[in-house]
Amino acid sequence: MGNLYIALLHFPMFSRAGDVVATALTSINVPDIARTARTYGVSRYYVVTPLASQRRIAERLREFWLGDDEDLPNRKEAVALVAVREELEECYEEISQAEGQPPLLWGTSARSNLSYPRLGWEEARALLRERPVLVLFGTGNGMSEELLAACDALLPPVRARRYNYLSVRAAVAIILDRLKGEEP
C-alpha cells in the first residue's frame, strides 16, 4: 500500500466573489480532519497557509491537543499527524524525501465541469496501492485554477451535477472513505 498524505490548503483559493485569496484558518479543521486522517491510516495531515499568524494559531491548536492532560490518547494520536507548513512545495519535498520518490498530486473540487485530467475511484484506489499520494483539499470557495492545473489529476466530485455544498470536513471524510474504506 502506498502511503497517503493529505493537505488542507488556504492559498491560492477562490473567494466567494471569485478573487484569489488566502483564506482564514478554521480551528475545528485541525483536530476534526486529524481524527478522520488517523481513522483512515493517513501518514501525515498538512495544514498549509502562507500567513505566519495563522500558522501560529494552527501550531497552538496542535500543541494544545498534544499536551492535553486529560486521558484522551485517541485525540493525541490523531493530532500527532498534523504538520503546519507555509507552502505546498515544502510538503511535496518532504514526502519525496521520506518516500524516495515524489508523490502523485491529486486535487479535489466540487465543480464537475473542469477540463483537467480526472481519475475514477477505482483507478485512484489502484494507484494508491503502488505510489505515495498527496491529496489536496481547498478552503473558501475552492482551489484556484493555477493549483488545479498543477495537480497530476483530480478526484471525481463527490456528487456530480447535484447540490454539493459539503464542508471540507465532510468532503475529507467521504473522499478518504471512498479511497480507503472497507466494506465490513
Add this chain to the structure above:
Amino acid sequence: MGNLYIALLHFPMFSRAGDVVATALTSINVPDIARTARTYGVSRYYVVTPLASQRRIAERLREFWLGDDEDLPNRKEAVALVAVREELEECYEEISQAEGQPPLLWGTSARSNLSYPRLGWEEARALLRERPVLVLFGTGNGMSEELLAACDALLPPVRARRYNYLSVRAAVAIILDRLKGEEP
C-alpha cells in the same frame, strides 16, 4: 425511494466516564451536518436535546443562517432542513404522520462488540428504497444502551476493529455516503 431522516441526539449519551448524561450542543454541528444532509437528499435533520437553553441556541443558529443577508442560497437551503426538538419521540411521531407509516429506527455506534441486531450496508440500502428511515447519531461518548436497545437495528461501525475516533460530523458524512452515495 423511502424518505431518509436523521437525528443528532444529546441525551441519553455516555460521558467519557461512562455516566449517562445530556451533552452540550456543538454549534458547528448545526450548519455542517445540515449541508451534508442536503447533499444526500435527507428530508429533515433533527437536532434533539432535552435542555431548553440548548434548544434556544440551536434555534438561534438556524434562524441566523436562514435570515442571513448575504447571498448564500446553498447555506439557507441546507439549514432549512433543521428542526430542533426536545425528544426523539416527537421526531418519530412527526415522521409517522408525514409518511403514513412509522419509520425504521436505525442506530449508529463506533463500538463493534454490541449484541443488538446489525444491518449490512447492502441490506440497509435495500430497506431504504422501501421504507422511511430515521438514522440516529450520538454525541459525547455515544448512545447509551437504552437508546441502542430501542432501535430496530444498528448500522455497521465505519471501521470495525480499528482506530475509530471520528467526529460525529465525519461519521454522518461517511454513513450518508455509504447509504446514498453514487459511483459517478
